[in-house]
Amino acid sequence: MAEALTTGTTGELDSIVLSKFLLTAAAANGADPDRIAREAGVPDWALAEDEVTIPARRTMHVWELVERALDTPDSPVSIAGLYSLGALGLFDYLFTNAPTLGAAMETSTRYLHFITTNGRFALHTQDERETTFSFHYLEGEPRQVELAEQFALAVLCARSRGVTGTPVHPLHVGFSQPAPRRHANLTEALAAERGVDFGQDRATVTFRTADLARPVLGADPRLGAILGRYAATLPPPPPADWRDQFRHALDACLAEGPPALDHVARRLTMSRRTLQRRLAESGTTWRTELDAARRRHATQARRTGRPANAALADRLGYSDPRSLRRAVRRWSAEERGPGETGGPAAGA
Structure with a gap:
């Protein structure tokens, strides 16, 4: 193309x-x-x-x-x-x-x-x-x-x-x-x-x-x-972005329980330090990617009628449901953008 x-x-x-x-x-x-x-x-x-x-x-x-x-x-x-x-x-x-x-x-x-x-x-x-x-x-x-x-x-x-x-x-x-x-x-x-x-x-x-x-x-x-x-x-398809592989590995870890950088690194057959370096080279961080993955999973749970309860909070690595609800409110505020107001976030 x-x-x-x-x-x-x-x-x-x-x-x-x-x-x-x-x-x-x-x-x-x-x-x-x-x-x-x-x-x-x-x-x-x-x-x-x-x-x-x-x-x-x-x-x-x-x-x-x-x-x-x-x-x-x-x-x-x-x-x-x-x-x-x-x-x-x-x-x-x-x-x-x-x-x-x-x-x-x-x-x-x-x-x-x-x-x-x-x-x-x-x-x-x-x-x-x-x-x-x-x-x-x-x-x-x-x-x-x-x-x-x-x-x-x-x-x-x-x-x-x-x-x-x-x-x-x-x-x-x-x-x-x-x-x-x-x-x-x-x-x-x-x-x-x-x-x-x-x-x-x-x-x-x-x-x-x-x-x-x-x-x-x-x-x-x-x-x-x-x-x-x-x-x-014609030009070949773009090479598989390793970030896709990383995000799939992170999603898989989230599906199993609280996420950890070491667990994801092992799934990708690389060291913790190498994973952090690859993330930095891509202009992102473990914290940023983890927050995005938690957001995806929480959104999916909300769309399928599962509330932000203790089980979901634990699986996503939050200390309690209150911490998850705070994150949901923050994500909702980011979606609205500065200066916009809205009602309480769903699931909060």
């Missing part, structure tokens, strides 16, 4: 085709795409291109504004219904010219960075009966991630049916978000045989392994080979 709007910025990047598709879908549902683009900070000249990138946070803001404009909790489902193969350019054509559904899925895990560096789609588990893929976003506010995640999995399921010409239904779909008050349309769109669950650590979609052997209808092996060689000449 060529760069645009990225000078002096840090963070993940999205292909402009994502925002263009969302704005087109919003217009088809009666919203004003120009207003949404202006509010999200996506300039007109970028929307006239296909080979540029924008900060992922702007795409996520587009999602939020589209939902507000459409005024429906099912906006990701209705937008996914407008998706057609080819809308995502090379990423789609690699998918549609793979020999089998499984090979098509593999192109998605390998080339997702053509569309976004903000998402991670990977093979999670596989045996002779079932194959599970995981998906998650690195950046975005909670509601933005919920919208984008619903759309991504709805499109993935639709693509699977579209390229095989058969009713390939996932066995199960799981979301990291809490269950929406109404999700019948989402459940119907996904058509998972064992249903849809919410509140998972990461989003997942499980297929029958046998279904992944189904041929992709109309696939052109020669074109697929040409596209594959072309894709191989």
Whole structure:
């Protein structure tokens, strides 16, 4: 992806085709795409291109504004219904010219960075009966991630049916978000045989392994080979950021009990001193990262209806629930920003 709007910025990047598709879908549902683009900070000249990138946070803001404009909790489902193969350019054509559904899925895990560096789609588990893929976003506010995640999995399921010409239904779909008050349309769109669950650590979609052997209808092996060689000449995906590995290790330690720097260092097979040095080189500290991880876990607990009680406080390494509630109030104040006021933080 060529760069645009990225000078002096840090963070993940999205292909402009994502925002263009969302704005087109919003217009088809009666919203004003120009207003949404202006509010999200996506300039007109970028929307006239296909080979540029924008900060992922702007795409996520587009999602939020589209939902507000459409005024429906099912906006990701209705937008996914407008998706057609080819809308995502090379990423789609690699998918549609793979020999089998499984090979098509593999192109998605390998080339997702053509569309976004903000998402991670990977093979999670596989045996002779079932194959599970995981998906998650690195950046975005909670509601933005919920919208984008619903759309991504709805499109993935639709693509699977579209390229095989058969009713390939996932066995199960799981979301990291809490269950929406109404999700019948989402459940119907996904058509998972064992249903849809919410509140998972990461989003997942499980297929029958046998279904992944189904041929992709109309696939052109020669074109697929040409596209594959072309894709191989493009810049590789960004290297896995060791900070992602660190944060996964820290989250795992938090899930087991009160966190400790030594425990995380051992998970990463490095010394305590090396871990502190790597954090400093990345412009952060153990204290900063621990506070951010506690915040993530406390937010997830609040969203799933678990209060800031003694058990949660102990697991996050606080001396008592009162200390956790003080931290929740501080995080809420940081979200509001200086000079803003608000009621007591949820769970406080």
